[in-house]
Amino acid sequence: MADRSFLDWPFFEPRHRELSAALEAWCAVHLPVDHGDVDAACKALVAALGQAGFLRHSGADADEALDVRSLCLIRETLARHDALADFAFAMQGLGMGAVTLFGSEAQRAWLEKTRSGRAIAAFALTEPGAGSDVANTATLAERAPGGWRLSGEKTYISNGGIADLYLIFARTGEAPGARGLSAFLMPADSAGLTIAERIEVIAPHPLARLKLDGVMLPDAALIGRPGEGFKIAMSVLDVFRPTVGAAALGMARRGLDEALARVRRPRAGGGTLADHQIVQGHLADMAVRVDAAALLVYRAAWTKDMGAPRITREAAMAKLYATEAAQEVIDTALQLHGGDGVRHGSAVEALYRDIRALRIYEGASDVQRVVIARSVLG
CATH class of the missing domain: 1.10.540.10 (Acyl-CoA dehydrogenase/oxidase, N-terminal domain)
Structure with missing residues (x-):
């Protein structure tokens, strides 16, 4: 355990x-x-x-x-x-x-x-031309009798194709860039919403590209006020970015556990891999990364729970370090398994595929570095 x-x-x-x-x-x-x-x-x-x-x-x-x-x-x-x-x-x-x-x-x-568990939710922010740069969102929400008409595309949407409800961000035009976005709730059975493509990635997840062709939503679908979409999106990510770090931490712990089990296994010639100091050095580095990631993740979570209105810096640090450290821990675990590490279906091979996306979604690592640097400089 x-x-x-x-x-x-x-x-x-x-x-x-x-x-x-x-x-x-x-x-x-x-x-x-x-x-x-x-x-x-x-x-x-x-x-x-x-x-x-x-x-x-x-x-x-x-x-x-x-x-x-x-x-x-x-x-x-x-x-x-x-x-x-x-x-x-x-x-x-x-x-x-x-x-x-x-x-x-x-x-x-x-x-x-x-x-x-009676309905499945999805968060639809990313577009073909707007990933980390939310300000470039192109999906339009135009005023129509009784509500809004939405047109555009979203891509790499988790739960796309199986969700019952999508949180959609679209441009309503109150101001240029990020200040002109709004957030809407869109049921999956809305007329004009189609699953344009199912996307397969290195680790199995339900992902899809969505096409919105004049989707009509009532005024009641708008979350908050028009133009508050960017604030809403950032507030949500502020809370959930530390949890991405937590997921990476869980994968890193599993990688360390798998490595420990491997290096303790008796060898045909006697002794174990754990007897070698170079292996012990790898294990030490893995253990340090796991504990450092845990400290950053739970510091961010504790800070938010204690009433901090925003934890942008703490969340960015937690996500950046935990995901990058987990990648290194899992890579080392795979290396210590030798050929068995790349065998399809092995635990470390699955972890190797699973961890990679966490360094991209909900703000890629380089975006987190920019967020942290601005906080330090500010």
């Missing part, structure tokens, strides 16, 4: 330790799942996580705040057992983050469905 001594750190309360233990026990029975049919696996995972009660942490009641430490603990634990389970949980939170933080009472009715 992975090291759990970090739960004794002062970042956590008894309820966090209880949550971690309960989820660990659930994972031991239910994970990993068969990834042969990714869509079916994700739908089943959402339903199972909802039935078990863990999805209630993906949103918050109107009079409560999201518990970011719980979000991070859940993502770390799920990612250590099964990256697809982490994905299924994470998208329920990210997809409904704007509703949790800014949604109206009517919009919050969707939270009852996503938190129970």
Whole structure:
């Protein structure tokens, strides 16, 4: 079992330790799942996580705040057992983050469905010409009788094709650039919404390119006020970026565990790989990276839970370091496995594919460096 001594750190309360233990026990029975049919696996995972009660942490009641430490603990634990389970949980939170933080009472009715696992959510921000640069969003939302008409494309949308509800960001034109964006809730059965392409990537996830051809949405679909879309998107990412670091941390812990099991294995000629100082040096570096990532992730989560209005710097540091460190830890774990490390279906081979995307989505590593540098310079 992975090291759990970090739960004794002062970042956590008894309820966090209880949550971690309960989820660990659930994972031991239910994970990993068969990834042969990714869509079916994700739908089943959402339903199972909802039935078990863990999805209630993906949103918050109107009079409560999201518990970011719980979000991070859940993502770390799920990612250590099964990256697809982490994905299924994470998208329920990210997809409904704007509703949790800014949604109206009517919009919050969707939270009852996503938190129970009866509906699947998606976060649709990225476009073919606007990835990390949200200000270049080109999807248009134009005023129409009784609401808004949306036209454009979104791409690399997680849960695209299986979601029941999409959070869509579109240009409403109140001001140039980022200040002219708005956020909308768009049901998957909206007329004019089509799945233009299903996208396959190195680690199995349901991804799609969406085409919006005159999708009509009522005024009630608008989250907040016109022109607040960028603020809403950044507020959501501010909360969920540390959880990406937590997922990377879970994968790194699994990589370290797999490496330890490998190097302790008796060899035909006697002794173990762990007897060699060069191997011990690799293990030391891996352990340091894991603990440093954990400190940054849970510092960010604790800071937000203590009432900080924004944790932009802390979140960027957590995501940047944890994802980059996890890549290094997993790469070393694969190296220590030798040829078995690249055998398709091995644990470290799967981790090697799973970790790579985390350095890109929700703000690529270089974007996080810019965010951190601006904070330091400011």
